[in-house]
Amino acid sequence: MSIHISATKGQIAETVLFPGDPLRAKFIAETFLEDVEQYNTVRNMFGYTGTYKGVRVSVQGSGMGIPSAMIYAEELYQEYGVKTIIRIGTAGGMKEEVRVRDIVFGQGATTDSSALNNIFQGQVTYAALASFNVLDIAYHIAQEHAPANIHVGNILSSDRFYNEEMDKAKLARYGVLAVEMEAAGLYAVAAKHNRQALAMCTISDHLITGEETTSQEREQTFTQMMTIALETAVQLAK
Secondary structure, three states: OOOOOOOOOOOOOOEEEOOOOHHHHHHHHHHHOEEEEEEEOHHHOOEEEEEEOOEEEEEEOOOOOHHHHHHHHHHHHHHHOOOEEEEEEEEEEOOOOOOOOOEEEEEEEEEOOHHHHHHOOOOOOOOEEOOHHHHHHHHHHHHHHOHHHEEEEEEEEOOOOOOOOOOHHHHHHOOEEEEEOOHHHHHHHHHHOOOEEEEEEEEEEEOOOOOEOOHHHHHHOOHHHHHHHHHHHHHHOO
16 A cells, blocks of 8 residues: 555556546546456545456546656556556647547657656756657557547646646647646656656647537547557557
8 A cells, every 4th residue: 555545466457547537537447447446545536447358457547737647656656566557638739730539649748847857956858758669559559449630749748737928839839739737747757667658648628729628528538548548558468
């Protein structure tokens, strides 16, 4: 048992799906997994383990923001021997070609967070990257499920949700596809422990067009992304 996760050793699978919203974790467990066991209710940050196509998979809520995501990633990797964390989150589109309900794979995660700078005490600007093996598997699975609405590239992990000062238009010109709040922290913790991580996000709203989805849609209707992540977990188990 760790500080924020009440599971015992062996209750958490080697691959963990990592939504920010604990209710999305609950929805995934109840909708896709068999033989489900809930292992965590601490702070209502729900965690579940079950099987998908015969493969053990866990789903753990991470909360919002890099600090929260880093806490749960640290405990999953360090205390429970997790090998791979796949973030299944939401993001705001920053380029016109990235549409609402498209899926973005974060090959890299640009961030304004001081958390990563503090790791290296300002010595470098650390490049937070996804694990290529997981990205490669997920991308090819996504090509089978939704080839027309998949994007791979740089995303922004912002420390603030309401951030009018951030020059998002300039970031978009430099190739940043979407903005979310967790990936860079997850990638840094995975690198620290020499484990695997990938962030995939469904575009839930758009900074240019103003289009957006409801909280219920974000919780329960982004099933395409959920299926891609679960199929990736199956391939990782082979």
